[in-house]
Amino acid sequence: EAxxxxxxxxxxxxxxxxITLECSQTMGHDKMYxxxxxxxxxxxxxxxxxxxxxxxxxxxxxxxTVSRIRTExxxxxxxxxxxxxxxxxxxxxxxxxxxxxxxxxxxxxxxxVV
Amino acid sequence: xxxxxxxxxxxxxPEGAIVSLNCTYSNSAFQYFMWYRQYSxxxxxxxxxxxxxxxxxxxxFTAQVDKSSKYISLFIRDSQPSDSATYLCAxxxxxxxxxxxxxxxxxxxxxxx
Numbered sequence: 001e002a003x004x005x006x007x008x009x010x011x012x013x014x015x016x017x018x019i020t021l022e023c024s025q026t027m028g029h030d031k032m033y034x035x036x037x038x039x040x041x042x043x044x045x046x047x048x049x050x051x052x053x054x055x056x057x058x059x060x061x062x063x064x065t066v067s068r069i070r071t072e073x074x075x076x077x078x079x080x081x082x083x084x085x086x087x088x089x090x091x092x093x094x095x096x097x098x099x100x101x102x103x104x105x106x107x108x109x110x111x112x113v114v
Numbered sequence: 115x116x117x118x119x120x121x122x123x124x125x126x127x128p129e130g131a132i133v134s135l136n137c138t139y140s141n142s143a144f145q146y147f148m149w150y151r152q153y154s155x156x157x158x159x160x161x162x163x164x165x166x167x168x169x170x171x172x173x174x175f176t177a178q179v180d181k182s183s184k185y186i187s188l189f190i191r192d193s194q195p196s197d198s199a200t201y202l203c204a205x206x207x208x209x210x211x212x213x214x215x216x217x218x219x220x221x222x223x224x225x226x227x
Contacts (some may be wrong), residue, residue, distance in 0.1 A: 033213060042218065
């Protein structure tokens with residue numbers, strides 16, 4: 001079972017508010033990821049990190065930002081939320097080596113911007 | 115063209131049936147493939163991980179990869195109502211791209227008693 005935790009699970013906020021979605025993993029994984037999933041649609045990678053102080057943007061453009069100050073923590077921030085940011089955000093992690101590894105997902109954070 | 119195309123479904127089968135879920139992919143750089151199961155309002159749960167062409171079996175689940183035709187499948191034997199979920203296939207390249215998965219749109223499966 002994956003030890004990756006996301007908070008909050010559900011959040012409804014007003015337009016223009018700043019929010020931070022938290023993600024923590026206790027597996028010591030070097031690599032962490034944020035995926036975005038709209039209802040009924042594919043997951044798309046929006047951010048990833050290969051280690052502390054390493055962050056890159058994913059394939060899907062996102063107005064969110066991330067930071068990786070500690071190995072276990074990979075928060076995502078929206079400075080000014082808009083209704084178009086309404087979606088499910090999924091955090092994931094994996095070990096650095098390739099063979100036989102799995103990519104674990106958290107339970108997700110459902111964000112609704114009104 | 116999407117890099118990973120998944121049969122959209124939805125699928126509805128009786129309990130005990132054999133289920134076949136299928137995906138095709140176009141990115142020749144994909145080296146490994148994963149199948150995830152996702153229940154409503156939950157994160158994806160890894161079911162199968164395959165790194166080469168051929169079959170891989172785990173309990174009632176069999177993953178099949180044919181890299182020559184860029185086709186991947188998941189078979190579920192003796193399907194149960196608890197298997198009702200959305201199934202996601204994903205492909206990924208190796209090297210520095212490891213972990214950057216490309217997902218299909220998912221197939222909704224319902225197994226009715």
